Amino acid sequence: MTNFQLIWFILIGVLFSGFFFLEGFDFGVGMLIKSFARNDAEEDVVIRTIGPHWDGNEVWLITAGGAMFASFPMWYATLFSGYYLVLFLILASLIFRGVSFEFRANMETAKWRNFWGWAGTIGSFCAAFLFGMLFTSMIAGMPIDKNGDMTAHFLDYVNLFSVVGGVAVTVLCLVHGLNFIRLKTSGELRERALSWNKILYPVLFAGEVVFAILLFFSTDFFDKKPLSTTAIVVALVVFTVLAYWGVLGNHEWLSFIGSGLSLISVVVLIFNGLFPRVMIANNSAYSLLIKNSSSSPYTLKLMTILTFSILPIVLVYFIWSYWVFYKRLASPKQNA
Amino acid sequence: MLNLGLDILGLARFQFGMTTVFHFFFVPFSIGLAFVVAVMETMYAIKGDQDYKRMAQFWGKMFLYSFAVGVVTGIIQEFQFGMNWSEYSRFMGDIFGAPLAIEALAAFFIESTFIGMWMFTWGRFNKWVHTLFIWLVMFGSSLSALWILAANSFMQNPLGYIINKQTGHVQMVSFSKVLGNPQLWNEFPHVIFGAFVTAAFVIAGCSAWRLLKRDHVTFYRKSLNIALIIGLIFSLGSIASGDLQTRYLINNHPMTFAAMEGLYKDSTNKGEWTAVGGFDTKNHKSTWSVDVPYVLNLLSYHKTTGTVKGMNKVNKELHAKYDKKFGNDMNYYVPTKTLFWGFRIMAGAGALFALLAVVGLIMNRKKSQAIMKQRWFLYILGLCLWLPFVVNTAGWFVTEFGRYPWVVYGLLTIADAVSPNVSVASLLTSNIIYFLMFAGMGLVMVVLCHRTLKAGPDATNIDGYAAGDKEIDPYSKGAFNHD
Numbered sequence: 026m027t028n029f030q031l032i033w034f035i036l037i038g039v040l041f042s043g044f045f046f047l048e049g050f051d052f053g054v055g056m057l058i059k060s061f062a063r064n065d066a067e068e069d070v071v072i073r074t075i076g077p078h079w080d081g082n083e084v085w086l087i088t089a090g091g092a093m094f095a096s097f098p099m100w101y102a103t104l105f106s107g108y109y110l111v112l113f114l115i116l117a118s119l120i121f122r123g124v125s126f127e128f129r130a131n132m133e134t135a136k137w138r139n140f141w142g143w144a145g146t147i148g149s150f151c152a153a154f155l156f157g158m159l160f161t162s163m164i165a166g167m168p169i170d171k172n173g174d175m176t177a178h179f180l181d182y183v184n185l186f187s188v189v190g191g192v193a194v195t196v197l198c199l200v201h202g203l204n205f206i207r208l209k210t211s212g213e214l215r216e217r218a219l220s221w222n223k224i225l226y227p228v229l230f231a232g233e234v235v236f237a238i239l240l241f242f243s244t245d246f247f248d249k250k251p252l253s254t255t256a257i258v259v260a261l262v263v264f265t266v267l268a269y270w271g272v273l274g275n276h277e278w279l280s281f282i283g284s285g286l287s288l289i290s291v292v293v294l295i296f297n298g299l300f301p302r303v304m305i306a307n308n309s310a311y312s313l314l315i316k317n318s319s320s321s322p323y324t325l326k327l328m329t330i331l332t333f334s335i336l337p338i339v340l341v342y343f344i345w346s347y348w349v350f351y352k353r354l355a356s357p358k359q360n361a
Numbered sequence: 362m363l364n365l366g367l368d369i370l371g372l373a374r375f376q377f378g379m380t381t382v383f384h385f386f387f388v389p390f391s392i393g394l395a396f397v398v399a400v401m402e403t404m405y406a407i408k409g410d411q412d413y414k415r416m417a418q419f420w421g422k423m424f425l426y427s428f429a430v431g432v433v434t435g436i437i438q439e440f441q442f443g444m445n446w447s448e449y450s451r452f453m454g455d456i457f458g459a460p461l462a463i464e465a466l467a468a469f470f471i472e473s474t475f476i477g478m479w480m481f482t483w484g485r486f487n488k489w490v491h492t493l494f495i496w497l498v499m500f501g502s503s504l505s506a507l508w509i510l511a512a513n514s515f516m517q518n519p520l521g522y523i524i525n526k527q528t529g530h531v532q533m534v535s536f537s538k539v540l541g542n543p544q545l546w547n548e549f550p551h552v553i554f555g556a557f558v559t560a561a562f563v564i565a566g567c568s569a570w571r572l573l574k575r576d577h578v579t580f581y582r583k584s585l586n587i588a589l590i591i592g593l594i595f596s597l598g599s600i601a602s603g604d605l606q607t608r609y610l611i612n613n614h615p616m617t618f619a620a621m622e623g624l625y626k627d628s629t630n631k632g633e634w635t636a637v638g639g640f641d642t643k644n645h646k647s648t649w650s651v652d653v654p655y656v657l658n659l660l661s662y663h664k665t666t667g668t669v670k671g672m673n674k675v676n677k678e679l680h681a682k683y684d685k686k687f688g689n690d691m692n693y694y695v696p697t698k699t700l701f702w703g704f705r706i707m708a709g710a711g712a713l714f715a716l717l718a719v720v721g722l723i724m725n726r727k728k729s730q731a732i733m734k735q736r737w738f739l740y741i742l743g744l745c746l747w748l749p750f751v752v753n754t755a756g757w758f759v760t761e762f763g764r765y766p767w768v769v770y771g772l773l774t775i776a777d778a779v780s781p782n783v784s785v786a787s788l789l790t791s792n793i794i795y796f797l798m799f800a801g802m803g804l805v806m807v808v809l810c811h812r813t814l815k816a817g818p819d820a821t822n823i824d825g826y827a828a829g830d831k832e833i834d835p836y837s838k839g840a841f842n843h844d
């Protein structure tokens with residue numbers, strides 16, 4: 026394994042971390058449109074909290090996908106063709122939720138505003154769940170052949186472990202979204218988000234425990250890397266505890282950072298466990314490895330130079346755009 | 362399972378065609394609208410004329426709808442290389458992935474960040490700064506077109522690579538050659554100019570319909586003027602860059618060029634150009650045609666003498682060149698009718714756009730009322746608002762069918778590129794659902810644009826999430842209370 030290959034394995038992890046941190050609250054807020062907001066005016070405010078940002082957040086996914094294609098074409102090809110239907114459903118969810126914000130705002134009748142509100146809500150739920158399910162089933166190992174082609178059955182994708190993983194990620198996004206609402210609104214919505222999280226966090230703890238137990242039985246992570254895997258699982262729980270503490274003590278930033286870091290811990294857990302593989306095959310001889318799935322040294326070097334020169338600039342204006350909109354949105358007046 | 366005569370390859374090709382065509386309705390429209398809106402807002406910044414601000418906001422609404430659909434259908438594109446074309450991804454990843462990743466990093470972030478800034482900050486920034494935002498969006502989206510066309514150009518004309526002996530995959534050896542591909546620099550201006558023309562004629566068409574109803578006459582006449590000026594400049598630009606591209610094809614892709622001109626046999630020195638014709642694609646000959654002498658040579662070489670190779674000859678040459686590697690059962694004939702008619706639609710429409718723009722600008726002079734009296738002309742303009750979408754699709758068809766039977770010219774055939782492990786059932790399902798989703802989104806787009814147009818420029822609220830905004834203005838006092 027060369028240094029450039031290692032750098033890119035880490036960079037893919039960083040990009041997915043950015044994606045889950047940002048799109049995590051984005052998905053969470055999306056789920057809240059029809060469940061948390063009680064009327065049309067509240068829905069407007071909820072959507073407005075992510076209005077200027079959701080599109081930029083989604084670019085993290087596109088960048089992660091593109092970077093994977095550029096640096097590990099074999100990984101990209103195996104993962105994307107192997108998860109054909111799951112990714113298709115993710116795309117459908119992302120499309121529905123993506124257009125829903127713009128379309129809903131421009132509908133004239135309550136019926137259609139309602140329709141697109143639901144499209145945003147269901148799309149967000151499905152996208153978060155499916156991402157969780159995809160990555161969980163991936164680390165459990167998949168039937169991959171000599172050519173690197175995956176031909177899996179329904180139960181390889183959907184099983185107890187992957188469903189628990191999907192639900193855990195969904196709940197994690199949901200609490201992250203609520204923590205974001207607490208930061209971005211004032212009044213009624215802000216208070217309600219707090220009380221919702223008081224209930225949801227115990228659910229999340231239960232989910233994390235079940236997930237950790239299943240992780241032990243369904244993957245080789247604890248066998249191969251007992252120390253680091255345990256440490257990351259502990260970190261995941263600690264961040265969640267910190268976020269919960271932020272809920273109980275009403276420290277909004279602590280909660281938000283805590284739930285964001287919990288999501289990042291999940292990504293780190295996955296990448297740490299994968300290393301030095303990128304795809305785990307049931308027959309370990311066919312697992313895809315970092316060292317034989319990557320692009321040429323020339324391309325990796327080129328991509329490294331370009332990424333390290335462009336990404337810092339991107340981060341500057343990306344963060345600046347959050348600063349510009351760093352203002353709370355008022356909850357609509359009651360009975361509005 | 363029920364055998365419908367469907368195979369993975371056919372379905373994957375259909376899906377690629379369907380998703381790119383639908384995506385490519387919105388891409389040029391968005392790039393073009395960003396440009397036209399940026400011009401309008403710049404005029405406002407310079408002149409301080411409120412009309413230009415209203416224009417930027419009004420047409421900006423359509424831009425936002427189009428952008429939203431363009432973004433979500435764009436994610437499909439990036440994913441589908443891995444999903445449907447895994448063998449292609451393995452073969453091409455070393456070269457194709459890089460532009461795609463840079464596209465996201467360098468272009469999509471600019472686009473998506475600054476569109477949010479532009480959309481939600483009217484009145485919050487100095488007008489020049491706010492204008493800068495829309496120019497950045499326009500810059501970002503044009504940049505993304507550059508990168509994706511860089512990737513596409515490699516497929517049309519591979520440069521700067523070697524074949525890795527162990528893996529058999531292509532491997533990049535010179536990034537500057539990949540980026541300096543002449544194919545790219547012929548294709549890129551043509552696509553961007555086409556995008557500007559698209560937005561210009563949609564705006565011109567919409568304005569024409571409103572002028573027929575004598576609605577907001579000053580506003581729409583001003584819009585029409587800007588649209589037609591941009592339309593004229595860039596339809597001429599499209600024709601010029603199209604000419605460059607065509608002449609590049611004669612040497613580089615003689616098969617494509619011969620098909621575009623419907624030539625099975627070599628042309629004679631008289632340069633007979635087939636204006637329209639019929640083809641027997643099975644027996645490789647033309648059945649009837651209306652020929653005009655010399656035009657072919659004028660188009661191809663800008664002079665009256667010379668000959669152009671026909672498809673039958675090129676086919677033999679290609680067999681001689683590639684039979685060793687790909688076997689002698691390859692069919693090198695490209696889909697002739699598609700290319701022939703696609704090219705005619707594209708070139709014909711280019712000329713029509715230039716003509717309409719000239720006539721329209723003359724009629725729409727400030728002191729003249731001609732445009733309001735010549736209703737037939739407004740009807741033509743109104744109908745032509747659909748034409749750019751047809752033309753863009755035709756252009757895309759000419760380019761993409763033109764590299765048949767290869768996905769990467771001379772290196773990888775389409776049949777070898779497809780994912781072997783995706784089932785017909787999966788592909789059929791995704792095709793049907795995509796189709797329904799696209800139909801739904803297309804319908805909503807049309808309804809929204811129509812409604813925006815009917816509501817008129819006075820109903821403008823660029824903000825998108827307008828409904829309750831007056832009461833919940835986040836920037837009013839009291840909305841700030843942070844802990």
